[in-house]
Amino acid sequence: MSLSGTVLRFVLPKAVPEPEQLSIAHAGDILPVTFVRSRRARRASLRVDPALRRIVLTAPVRMARATALDFARAQAGWIAARLKRLPTARPFVDGAELPLFGEPHVIRHRTGMRGTVWREGNEIHVAGQPEHLPRRLRDWLTVELRHRLVPLVHEKAARVDRPVKRITLRDSRSRWGSCGPDATLSFSWRLVFAPPEVVDYLAAHEVAHLVHLNHSQRFWALARTLCDGPMDPPQAWLKRNSETLLQYGA
Ligand SMILES: [Zn+2]
DSSP states (O other): OOOTTOOOOOOOOOOOOOOEEEEEEETTEEEEEEEEEESSOSSOEEEEETTTTEEEEEEETTSOHHHHHHHHHHTHHHHHHHHHHSOSOBOOOTTOEEEETTEEEEEEEETTOOSOEEEETTEEEEESOGGGHHHHHHHHHHHHHHHHHHHHHHHHHHHTTOOOOEEEEEOOSSOSEEEOTTSEEEEEGGGGGSOHHHHHHHHHHHHHHTTOSSOOHHHHHHHHHHSSSOSHHHHHHHHHHHHHHHHBTO
C-alpha cells in the first residue's frame, strides 16, 4: 500500500484530560470535588451535580491545575455547605471515594481476580462479583476498625484496671459506642471512616464508662485522661461529621 504523493494532514484536537477526583481540606474535613476540563469554559467554576451527588469544578483546558485548585480552595466553605445539602447515601461502588481513618481512598472493583479486598496506596481493591462488592468491602472495613480499636480499648482498660468482656462492632445509627453493665463495649463499624483521634476518643469514652456508668464530671475527667491527645477536637469533629459518616455504604 502506497501513499506516495499524498500528504495527509489533519490536526488532532488537544486531548481533554479525564475527570479527576480531588480532595480539598477544609476546617478539618475532606471535601470530595470532581475536577473536569472543558473546551468551552472561559473561567473556573463550581456547580452542584445532584444526580451524581457531587460538586464539579470546571476549568478551561489551558488553565493551570494549581490555579483551578486555588479557586476551589477559596470556595471551600461554599463546597462544604453544598455537600451537606446533597441527598444521603454514598454507596460502595467502583470509583467511589471513602475515607479510611480520615484519609480519602478510592474503591476499585477488580473483575476476574481472585482474593478478597486489599489496599494499594490510596485505593481499596475489591475482587469478585460486583454485586458482592458492598458486603465484602464492609466486612474488610470492619476488620480494619477492629484491628485498630481492640488494642486501644485493652490498653486503656488496663490503665483503669478494668476487664473488658467483649468488644462488638455493630451497625448502629444512633450511637457511636456504648458500654453495657456486663463490661461489653460496642462500637459502630462506621468509625472506620473517622480520623484516628476520633477512634481513640471513642475508645477512651467507652472505657471510662467501665468505671463510671454515667456522664458525670468524674466520668469526663477520666475520659480526658484516657485520650491520647486533647479530647475537644475529636468531640467537635464527631458532632460536625456524624451525618457524613452515616452516609457511606448506605
Ligand atoms: Zn457515654
